[in-house]
Amino acid sequence: MRTYHQLTDPDRSGLADQIGAQRKRVAERLAGVRRIVAVMSGKGGVGKSYVTANVARALARAHKPVGVLDADLNGPTIPGLLQVLQTAQPPAIGLDGVKCISMGHFLDQGAPLAFKGPAAESFVWRGAMEASALREFLGDVEWGNLDVLLLDLPPGLQRYIELCDILGNAPAVLTVTIPTPESRDAVRRAMRAAVDHGSELLGIVENMVGREFAGTAADDLAREFATPVLARIPWHPTPDTWSALGSRL
Amino acid sequence: MKFLCVECDQQMAFGERQLPGDGTLAATFKCPKCGRVVAMLTNPMETQLVSSLGVEIGGRTVPAEPFEIVRANVVTGGPAWSNDAQERLSRVPSFVRGMVKKIYGDYAKDRGITEITPAVMDTARAELGLEGM
Numbered sequence: 001m002r003t004y005h006q007l008t009d010p011d012r013s014g015l016a017d018q019i020g021a022q023r024k025r026v027a028e029r030l031a032g033v034r035r036i037v038a039v040m041s042g043k044g045g046v047g048k049s050y051v052t053a054n055v056a057r058a059l060a061r062a063h064k065p066v067g068v069l070d071a072d073l074n075g076p077t078i079p080g081l082l083q084v085l086q087t088a089q090p091p092a093i094g095l096d097g098v099k100c101i102s103m104g105h106f107l108d109q110g111a112p113l114a115f116k117g118p119a120a121e122s123f124v125w126r127g128a129m130e131a132s133a134l135r136e137f138l139g140d141v142e143w144g145n146l147d148v149l150l151l152d153l154p155p156g157l158q159r160y161i162e163l164c165d166i167l168g169n170a171p172a173v174l175t176v177t178i179p180t181p182e183s184r185d186a187v188r189r190a191m192r193a194a195v196d197h198g199s200e201l202l203g204i205v206e207n208m209v210g211r212e213f214a215g216t217a218a219d220d221l222a223r224e225f226a227t228p229v230l231a232r233i234p235w236h237p238t239p240d241t242w243s244a245l246g247s248r249l
Numbered sequence: 250m251k252f253l254c255v256e257c258d259q260q261m262a263f264g265e266r267q268l269p270g271d272g273t274l275a276a277t278f279k280c281p282k283c284g285r286v287v288a289m290l291t292n293p294m295e296t297q298l299v300s301s302l303g304v305e306i307g308g309r310t311v312p313a314e315p316f317e318i319v320r321a322n323v324v325t326g327g328p329a330w331s332n333d334a335q336e337r338l339s340r341v342p343s344f345v346r347g348m349v350k351k352i353y354g355d356y357a358k359d360r361g362i363t364e365i366t367p368a369v370m371d372t373a374r375a376e377l378g379l380e381g382m
Contacts, residue, residue: 002258007251012263018304025313090316106323114324117301118272118293124296128301132318135303140315230341 006217018224026139026166033067033146036171037202037249038163042190043183044155045205051233052083052152053098055174058242060096064147067091069137070102073130073155074113091141099146101137131162140165140234148249150174159191170199173232174249176237177217178208186218191225202249203230210234252287261287268309272296277305328357331366350380374379 030036039052052068059066070078091099097248103113108248115122115129141151151171153159164170173194177187178203182239194201211234218229252261257280264277264286270292279286291299293309303318314320330338341349356373357365374380 001255002253004256007253007260009260009262011251013304013306014297014308015304015306018309019302022303022313080332086323103319104327108320108325108329113326115322117297119320125298125301128298129318132301132303136316136319158352218279233355 003051013015017118018073018136018145022135023166023168026072026135027168029139029141029143030149030167032144033149035147035150036167036172037174038151038152038153038160038194038199039176040153040160040190040194041129041176041183041187042155042157042178042193043186046176046178046183046187047233049077050152050175051080051176051205051207051230051245053245054178054237054242056082056098056100056148056150058239058246059148060098061249062243062246063241064246065099065144065145067099067101067149068094069141069148069149069151070104071134071151073103073133074226075154076107078102078152088122090137091143095143099143103133103143113128113185130159131166134162135166138175145192155194157190160190160193161197161211163199164199170194170197172200172202173243174202175204175221175227176207177204177221177225178219179213179215181215183213183218184215184220187217187221191221201225201227203228205229205231207233208235250289252278252354254285254288257282259283261285263307266305274299274306309317328354328362329364331364333367334365334370336345337367337370352377 038136039046039048049072056066067168068078069083070076075189078100082098082100084092084094084100090101090105092105103200103226107113109185115126117125151163175191177183191201204227218232222229230248231241233241254261259280259282261278261280264279274291274296276289277286278289288321303313303324338346338350353370353373356377357369362369
């Protein structure tokens with residue numbers, strides 16, 4: 001009996017072609033984006049979204065068109081940070097003219113992300129649904145010409161891996177950590193995954209510096225991965241703090 | 250996926266797709282040589298997995314709309330909860346709060362009520378026999 005790859009007649013479903021069309025749509029939408037930067041840490045609570053939003057605003061103030069894709073589908077915070085809640089036609093325009101798309105635009109106020117579908121064993125399809133939502137955020141938004149599209153990733157590696165698959169290549173990565181050794185160890189895994197996938201490491205942002213969180217995470221990781229520490233963000237940063245970071249991207 | 254007519258050693262061709270509306274899917278395939286037709290039947294979970302990928306068995310008949318997966322599948326439109334109702338709900342023991350919230354939510358949804366207030370909760374409690382909730 002012949003096997004799958006030995007059956008070569010045209011397939012009316014054309015599933016491979018449908019996937020190819022999805023990828024083409026993403027590529028066409030992002031054709032005007034000069035650079036895609038994934039903001040990641042692999043760890044929660046280090047301030048990725050806060051850094052993302054403020055760097056985006058700093059770039060926008062420097063007259064660089066910038067967009068933010070809130071890839072944290074289950075905990076979207078970008079709409080709040082950029083002060084946009086709902087929009088009928090993404091992208092929404094946030095503070096300083098930053099374009100953004102977020103699952104927060106589609107959810108009722110305070111509602112968790114839930115999908116219609118069979119409840120039993122929903123883990124089987126939920127990941128695919130979230131990946132498709134991410135693909136639509138990339139491919140269905142009229143981003144136009146952007147200097148930078150910042151992708152605010154949730155904790156963990158799953159969304160980053162989905163992103164690499166959807167884009168067809170690995171985006172540049174801006175890493176965020178706090179100074180503690182616990183954060184360093186979690187962020188190291190994310191950076192190693194980024195290197196393994198072929199991402200360019202742009203550098204490290206050390207957030208929440210100068211008070212309770214003691215450690216040398218940024219310096220340790222910078223040495224280990226031969227990448228610069230781009231900024232150390234104090235507890236009360238000023239617009240100049242973000243402008244300085246933006247100028248180094 | 251592909252289907253092979255083993256007897257004829259022929260790849261079977263897609264025939265038609267049916268969506269009965271219960272979350273399942275039926276797709277037929279026909280052997281171009283002997284004419285044998287088989288049906289692939291998927292359960293709701295399998296059907297959902299395929300549609301989650303944004304692809305359609307049998308091919309797309311209309312182009313994809315922007316955000317069609319998000320707009321079609323993200324749950325929205327549940328009734329809002331007034332502050333007073335939320336405060337009252339917060340006094341329900343946490344281990345049953347989710348269930349109680351769902352009961353009131355379903356009650357409001359069934360009746361087209363857009364905001365759950367303490368008055369709505371009182372009415373629902375009386376109608377549904379939820380004394381103490």
